[in-house]
Amino acid sequence: MYRFSNTVIGFLNLFTLLASIPIIGGGLWMARSTTTCESFLQKPLLLIGFIILIISLAGFIGACFHVAWALWVYLAVMLFLIGGLMALTVFGFVVTGKGGGVDVPGRVYKEYQLENYSPWLRKRIKDPHYWETIRSCILGSKTCAKIAYWTPYDYLERNMSPIQSGCCKPPTSCNYAETTLTQDPDCYRWNNAPNLLCYECDSCKAGVLEGVRRDWHKLSVLNIVMVILLICIYSIGCCAFRNTKRAETDYPHGVPRISKVHPRWDFHWWRWWHHRRHQLY
Template identity: 60%
Template sequence: MYRFSNSVIGYLNLLTLLSSIPIIAGALWLAKSSATCESALETPLLAVGFIILLVSLAGFIGACFNVAWALWLYLFAMFLLIVALLCITCFGFAVTGGGGGVQVSGRMYSEYHLGDYSPWLRSRITEERYWRAAVSCVVGSNACAEIVRWTPLDYMQRDLTPIQVRCTAGPLYFTI
């Protein structure tokens, strides 16, 4: 039974080790991009890729070569990762908990109000350096370009994303 469980842990860690390579490659590919949206993802993706790589390597070495300290390191790192994911999830729910779309009567879309979200998130969004990055992402994504070709009937019948709703309101909504 001991050999079977080590084999399973070894194969699972080999699989995660191999899956970290495309994550790191994707982050390096994003580093070549000049777009603001993609460059914002570069550092987190690199960090996640290398953490997965190192934790998987510790688990693989510990399981396949019977290195006890590597298995203990793997166990401790996995515990820290689980706690970190729980904290990030709780933080996300706390920050966005009150927010959500309000259905607009006669329309297919919901309307979102900044006042429905936490004070921390509101203060972050109203800071100019964060807002400028968000606006450049929206403008660079061509999210508003598709709407230009719509007829008035399309606005009434289509399900608009929150960004597309702001595009229909005009450029005033994308300034501070």
């Protein structure tokens, strides 16, 4: 059973190591995405993924070299990781629960309003320093260049991404022929210059948040799968760790009792107590 227990723990650590790869990959995918240009939700995901990777390596080494304390540390940290991943998933659902586009009559695409999103997301996206980084990212992705040569017919028949709808054109409700009407404030923020367009519009910020919301919902499904997998691995790992700890204190099956095997931790204490009892009686 000794070798079997270590084999089980080794495989469990190997599976956990493999499970961390999709988490890290998902965070890197969000960080490198040319359509979301956001970087505050994938950072916790990357942190958890790298911690799982490092701890899995430690557990795998502990299993291969029969280091019980390393396996104990592995299981203890895994418990905190499961809790952290569950908290991150719940947090993602809470802050991205609101949102979604508004249908535009006669159009295929939708438009997005900043007030429809959670206060936490609105606060982050309105930070001038943070928004300047996102704005540079959108300009570098050339998202608006893809629709620069659309005809009026294309605007009627073709769809847009949330960022294209919010950043690359003024709101559809804008009427620049009527200067006396009260219109959406974004109508006055619009500029035809390619490096300005509607990048300072609330609709552009809402388009970015819609991309965040969609991407995070996809990653939340992956997080749930990872949590279930880690819980199963942790449960089996606890049983395997108990068998490994027993193998350190007892004689494994099929191994001869040689004199150099270290006694159990309570051997000397039991021997002292047994000797004292005989002296008293």
